[in-house]
Amino acid sequence: MNQSFLYTALSLTAYSPPGALNYVFFVLCLLLYGATLCANVLLIVLILLDPNLHKPMYTLLLHLALNGIIGSCAVCPKVMENLLSSAPFMSYGGCLLQVLCINVYATCAYAILAVMAYDRYISICKPLRYHTIVTPARVKALLATVYLVPVALLSVQVYLTSRLPLCRFAINKLFCDNLAVVKLSCVRSVLINVYGLFITFSLVLVPFACVLLSYMNILYVSLKASKDSQRKALGTCAPHLIIFINFSSSILFSVLYNRNSSVSLLGNFLNSTLFVLVPPLFHPLVYGMRTKEIRRSLHKTVHAASCLIASLRPGVNSVTCLTH
Template identity: 70%
Template sequence: MNKSFLHTVVLLTAYDPPGPLNYVFFILCLLMFVLTLSANLLLILVIHSDSNLHKPMYILLLNLALNGLVGSCAVCPAIMENLLRDQQLISYGGCLLQVLCVNVYATCAYAILAVMAYDRYISICKPLEYHSIITPCKVQVLVTLSYCVPVTLLSVQVYLTSRLPLCTFTINKLFCDNLAVVKLSCVQSAFVNLYGLFITVSLVLFPFLLVLVSYMKILSVSWKASVESKRKALSTCIPHLIIFINFSISILFSVLYNRTSAVSAHVNHLNSVQFIFIPPLLHPLVYGIRMKDIRRSIAKTLKCILTR
């Protein structure tokens, strides 16, 4: 980081002054945060402790839950604190750390959802070859890449952003993101913009196309199958699509807000809140509760806890 900005603070201007409405939002955020932590930790505990759930799809769900905890813990406590403060200040270093955590949360979730789409494609389109293609070793490699590639590329991006000189110190957002921080700079760096485009293509567009192709093939195969097979395919794929589409829309709104005036500030703030609070809570609910094996294991785990 540029040492001249080491002790610089950034002002987040999206918050209203402290008042009754802020306290209501604080309580709602706290409730959502506690529910998110509880649901994801329970899902992680259940999948980790039940050997019957040590299968590719459930391992991917466990990692999606872990990633949801990263996103929630990186932003939610800061939002709740800012709702109660007179001035919403954050150190420049803290702002860059928040950028890294938010981007890692979003892109790792995108990567894991892409791997899940690939898993569903093999399961539905090549069921007889599933266990020979989706091996534990391959799942481990794909999950590792889903973390390592985004973390490495995004760490470089945040480093490049930290080298830019600053001219302004206010961000009209609830929390920091990379495009907003880049816009604080006095200069436009062609290399930083080019690298940002590379990040978008490799960590957003590529997984999006992978999911799109997977589901086109799934639909093609399901269309020719029996009614029961179609029902099972839809039951398996719709929850995944709902969450993937939600992530895609959130990322699109964020890019449009930072790059153009096509999205109003209020719409972007609402989008930011749902992007951080809703997906990490929906993941364990949409996936976990709908799957019979996980429901059965949750009931067994809760029974053991309550009878102790």
């Protein structure tokens, strides 16, 4: 591919000329983006600093939060910039990079959720063998697979897309997606369509099947257990189930919506918000509200920070404060 072609400008026609509606969307996007970053960074810091959270489930949650930051950063800054621009555009190379980052965000999140379901399955169905099965080495191997496989497969997809000749240079979207870029081409590639189906099967359907099988086994074991065990299983799985259903719904809505080439600025904004901002913001909030260990860690951190601030005042003993 010609290197200079990567700098070809693509027009993003979904944006309206700068006006009141754009400013409203800009403020909403800025607030949601800021809240997403703060919530996920806070969750990552809590997990890193609290030894009680150095467990496989929270390690996976940390990577889910990190992945959410990657997804939101791949879209929101450019969207906010274009909302205030009179001529929204993106270079072809930047568009392809954004496609890669967004797809990696979506597929890695799905893979992490599948590994989390496997962790819950072992925890509930094989509790006595949990520490021998879910070892730190195995968690690291699973996380390496979660990242390396999607990045490798999706890089090939973006490369194949980049080889297509362009005869159009306008995308009616707020940000780039692979289907929109492929539609800019003068030709139709059977290889790209087949490879797209392979990507969908391997990076979406396989993780979905893993989650489904894990919860079928959890349900089967739980139905034979006592009421107290059923309540504990539900409490353990509820945050993950809520997040998985929310993320799957967002993915499905986004895929169906992206099939429509004629959409309004409001529709595009709702789609992008639902896809790259709501799930990453929703994940730490759900786990923060429904997980005792994270709530306890957050309380300890806030209390320690309050004591540190108070200790800067004359006559306050920080040691006494921390012991209460």
